[in-house]
Amino acid sequence: MTKNMYKSSKRSFPVYDSLRQAIIEQALKPGVKLPEDSIGETFGVSRTLVRNALVRLDAEGLVDIQPNRGASVAEPTIEEAYDIFDMRQCLEREVMHRLCQMEPGPIIKALKAHLAEEDKVLGKDGTRSIRLAGEFHILLAELTGSQILANYVNEIVSRCSLILARFAQAHSAECGVEEHAEIIEAIARGDAEHAITRMHGHLRGVQDRALLNPEDEREENVAAILSRYRGPGG
Structure with missing residues (x-):
């Protein structure tokens, strides 16, 4: 160059x-x-x-x-939306598996600091809440130490934000903050099975809110x- x-x-x-x-x-x-x-x-x-x-x-x-x-x-199609969410489940399952095999101290400290930022803007700044919710998942991937995995999660989380912008019904971010806290607790215990289960349920909840709203x-x-x-x- x-x-x-x-x-x-x-x-x-x-x-x-x-x-x-x-x-x-x-x-x-x-x-x-x-x-x-x-x-x-x-x-x-x-x-x-x-x-x-x-x-x-x-x-x-x-x-x-x-x-x-x-x-x-x-403008992602509904078929693309389901495919992207399926791929996201696979990627974030791997993130949970890796984090639960690592020393939890630094990981939990970083995640709780981010969660505090999410909680601070909850109900006050919808735009920032959207961004912080996605960045929580990107941070999880970055904390694995795998740049490749972090890059993939970064891209797919961004595409999910686009999907939600097109299809999602309006909803409170409060449930997302609570679910993030539960995921952190599972990682702190090193309980990979529970962490994966909580993440799966969290992402399914996000996916279930992705309903077409053509009048937007x-x-x-x-x-x-x-x-x-x-x-x-x-």
Whole structure:
């Protein structure tokens, strides 16, 4: 990679990170158009840098790029949703198995600190609650020490957030926080069977809430949405 290419790639990260966060937090809903010119103006970057970010998100399944039609937030089908949740069950079962074989002290400390953050925003900041709920599962995977497993979980949790944005009924995050606490307790005991069972039930609960809501209104002012994700120097 040349020096100029490296600079361009590095500059595109804020655009990628902001778009990804806006999608995961369900600010940008499935199907919303992502015009390169408008996004470029919001972040003060070229359309080329915006396109690089969109291509990366397309590879992760969060954005759909169609020839002559541009990019939009991906709209997973119900069949894809079930398949993704099945794969997530497999991945998070492996996470539970590995964590329960490890020294619990540092793991539990990190998980309880994250749970405290979830509890702090419960009922106060729905957007942040959504993000923290997904990050709990990503943290679990990271604590296994396997970068490969963490990468897979990171991607599939992000795609589940997109699925929920399209299909899920509105619900309280309180049950999720309580279930996270139960999962932590099982890991603290090194009880892999119970941890796997609790995780399975937790994910099934999330999946069961993924019901189609076609009347959902989409906020399509992409520039206004993304301006909230732009850094202070952006």
